[in-house]
Amino acid sequence: MKLDYDFSIKEVSEAYDGPVGILWEVLMGDHIHVGGENETQRLAEKLEISENTYIIDLCSALGGPARFLAQKYKARIVGVDITETMLKKAEQRSKEAGLTNLIEFRTGNVLDIPAKKNTFDIVWGQDAWCYVTSKSRLIQEAVRVCKSGGKIGFTDWIFGSIPITTQEEADFLFEFMIFPNMESIKGYKNLLDKNGCKILEVEDLQEDFKKHMHLYLDKVHALKETIEKEFGEDLYIIAEAGVNAWTKAADENKVSRGLWIAEKL
Numbered sequence: 001m002k003l004d005y006d007f008s009i010k011e012v013s014e015a016y017d018g019p020v021g022i023l024w025e026v027l028m029g030d031h032i033h034v035g036g037e038n039e040t041q042r043l044a045e046k047l048e049i050s051e052n053t054y055i056i057d058l059c060s061a062l063g064g065p066a067r068f069l070a071q072k073y074k075a076r077i078v079g080v081d082i083t084e085t086m087l088k089k090a091e092q093r094s095k096e097a098g099l100t101n102l103i104e105f106r107t108g109n110v111l112d113i114p115a116k117k118n119t120f121d122i123v124w125g126q127d128a129w130c131y132v133t134s135k136s137r138l139i140q141e142a143v144r145v146c147k148s149g150g151k152i153g154f155t156d157w158i159f160g161s162i163p164i165t166t167q168e169e170a171d172f173l174f175e176f177m178i179f180p181n182m183e184s185i186k187g188y189k190n191l192l193d194k195n196g197c198k199i200l201e202v203e204d205l206q207e208d209f210k211k212h213m214h215l216y217l218d219k220v221h222a223l224k225e226t227i228e229k230e231f232g233e234d235l236y237i238i239a240e241a242g243v244n245a246w247t248k249a250a251d252e253n254k255v256s257r258g259l260w261i262a263e264k265l
């Protein structure tokens, strides 16, 4: 079965520049990942973030997590994203929160991270690396900018333990999300291992993913009128069908979400 899709960074970025970016914020808030702020805190605790920890957030979007890490821990964060609209909003909101001394945003492709080697204590990512065309190059880049003894900690949407059965289902799931491909628990472990990292923790968050997908589907239904009014009836139909398909696939363990923490040796 074909599970690689020809979505370029330009297509992903155009989508986040338009209604897609706004819709995900409506559903998830400005931490655009499953579980919102609680999940940011959980990852921060696992990574032992504290005052002055120097973090790079790869695919930082609206910068909700960056502001949380700066506000709560006084960590220093560089956010990297390719989408101008996301970066502008992230910068504006961080300025309004008075956090520009701790947060900086850089425009760039995470396949060629705009940062020097061996710079950061923590390389951070939440539910976004699924959009990146080459996970192999991405992990290589993440390891390059991480200090020796530093950590790479991230969550992402992945394949579950049961294979997707039909090409039609795979096409619908990937095309709705604009994912060029996806990794698995083992796939990311292998990539980290291959790039000289020691794996410290891996979690398959399948049950939590199911629970949250149901919550997002309920939210789509509850916000039907708002979504139709702001984005049009067609977008509501697409969003409902897409979130519904992902919820069903999560229930069937065909798609999941995982967490990885590794140390750069």
Ligand SMILES: C[S@@+](CC[C@H](N)C(=O)[O-])C[C@H]1O[C@@H](n2cnc3c(N)ncnc32)[C@H](O)[C@@H]1O
Pocket: 009, 012, 013, 016, 030, 031, 032, 033, 058, 059, 060, 061, 062, 063, 064, 065, 080, 081, 082, 083, 086, 108, 109, 110, 111, 125, 126, 127, 128, 131, 132, 133
């Ligand atoms: C789901 S959002 C990220 C959410 C964010 N990590 C958070 O937790 O709030 C996906 C983001 O990835 C960015 N993105 C996708 N591919 C990228 C790439 N190759 N380089 C940089 N940014 C990318 C998009 O522009 C978008 O803002």
